[in-house]
Amino acid sequence: MSQSAKRLDKEITKRVKLDYLLHLPEAYESEPEKKWPLILFLHGSGERGSDVELVKVHGIPKLADQDPQFPFIAISPQCPEDSFWAMEEDALMALLEEVEDTYRVDPKRIYLTGLSMGGYGAWQLAAMYPDKWAAVAPICGGMEPKYAEQIKDIPIWAFHGAKDDVVPLSESEQIVNALEEIGGNVKFTVYPDANHDSWTETYANKELYTWLLSHSLS
Template sequence: MTQTGHRIVKEITKTLTLDYLLHIPDTEDQPADQKWPVILFLHGSGERGSDLNKVKANGLPNIVDQDKSFPFIVISPQCPEDEFWAMEKEALHAIVEHVLENYPADPKRVYLTGLSMGGYGAWHLPIDYPHVFAATAPVCGGIDPSRAEALRDVPIWAFHGAKDDVVPLSESQGIVDALEAIEANVKLTVYPEGNHNAWDETYSNPDLYKWFLSHSL
């Protein structure tokens, strides 16, 4: 029997499940029409699992746990055990959309950051959702330099420790060099004595948050 071409068109409904922490700034003098900027924070591999308290170990979830007035809405999802952020990209996008629809969030000021495994996620996610994030700040992560063109229009500030023995500096340097070659809006901060923990110094730097706020869609 001769083979013939066919096409099926079928709508498939997919259920997405991902737990997350949500910080809403606690301020007494908040105007009724206040719209807060948003940061999506992606943790590292050590915080994967089903215990949300683990997410508070490092980075922004730890900061906002101590500073209830931190002036951003912060979304901190938890990646399931043995998975990576690329496997959860649809769920991450769904969480951002949900927060934008249900909380006093500014859709033009949604920012992305992550450390280690989350740093890789912070490089990759803007490629999949190019019109969601106004800027991204990957910490000790990386991406194949061949993806530079897809990131050309995303403001990026990357951070890395020069002596990182877990994720080598070359992971950030390679993509930053490729982006600079096409005159993209990118910069890299290298901590000369820094090892893998580049996040404590990064997230305690007020200039990072000023830089975020200098960008909007």
Template sequence: MGCSSEQRYAAEPGEQTVAKLHTQLSVEMDYLLYLPEDYGRQNRQWPLMMFLHGAGERGSDVARVTAHGPAKLVSQGADMEFIIVSPQCPAQSWWPQETAALGALLDQIVKKYDVDTQRVYLTGLSMGGFGTFALARTYPERFAAIAPICGGGEPLLASRLKDVPTWVFHGERDNIVPISRSREMVEAIKKAGGDVKFTVYPQADHNSWDQTYDNPELYKWFLSHSKK
């Protein structure tokens, strides 16, 4: 059945009117959730860390997310002072394409758990490093600090990160994601007046994440920052 002219057109031809799109985002994403050992025993809010894995952990088996990073550490019994959410990227996707879904996941975690919204942190490796830059650029007001590892971003949009403390990590010998991808982001954030640190591992190749996530100083640095 055809539509009437009133149904097909928002206005008469040659006119411009104001309209509004109203829709709800429907997303589905598996994730791992870690709660500190003392969660629920203390009347307090907890810092939240979101961890974004690399391309090799995509798919529908969420256990693969424990291969690296904070998700690996807590799966091995580490006790960490954060609520940690570690989502799994769909097999055919890429973290920078999933910023809306990740934002919705943050909303859900904040609503459901005792999260200190002034201390929400973001980190990721390789594809997750790209995702860290992309998600923080999309929602800079949400994060107290970010730590992208062997990733990259959009230098032309780096000004959106100028108020987000950032610690970037990369291996000098990385032959998968060139260190230039991190360098250009660091320089762009500095140029915008941002607070950025850059750690280069001279002997490291693409795996610059093990020594980063094994370093207690990273977590101390996160906890030293809260949103103003």
């Protein structure tokens, strides 16, 4: 089943609008009783704007575009120009709610990932809604260590390039170290030769998806 472009336009306390790509696995229609795991993907700063096709440049939507059998429902929203994911939390959660209401999503297997600006967004959204995610995979992002307590029970696998000259490795290290100090459920992969693009290798790694699917909410 091909990836389709859609728009959320919803009134909550304010009106929120987000364009997004939706991927349904190829077997979605042929297995009408099955509930599917879902991945929410947050792109980096370079894909902001009003052309949702830009979101396919990297990461989960790129993979889903190339592989119709990608075995997750995937939501890939586009952040508006001059905004950041931390400013779009209401819209992201409204989008997630709409997709859950419309499609056969397994509520115990909802996963969150993002790269660069989206890596920061994934950390932040995990901290704001810690009970929502079965597992989180932030890539070359970061968060202040003071939020560690809020996310210590979420399975997290963070990724970063050691030679990143856009988002320093220390951005991931400080929150990972804080989580390790309080017994958080965290893994950390550092690519010794990678610069800012630590996402291509990460999203190409089948172990990531096996790891995600090994976690579900109780």
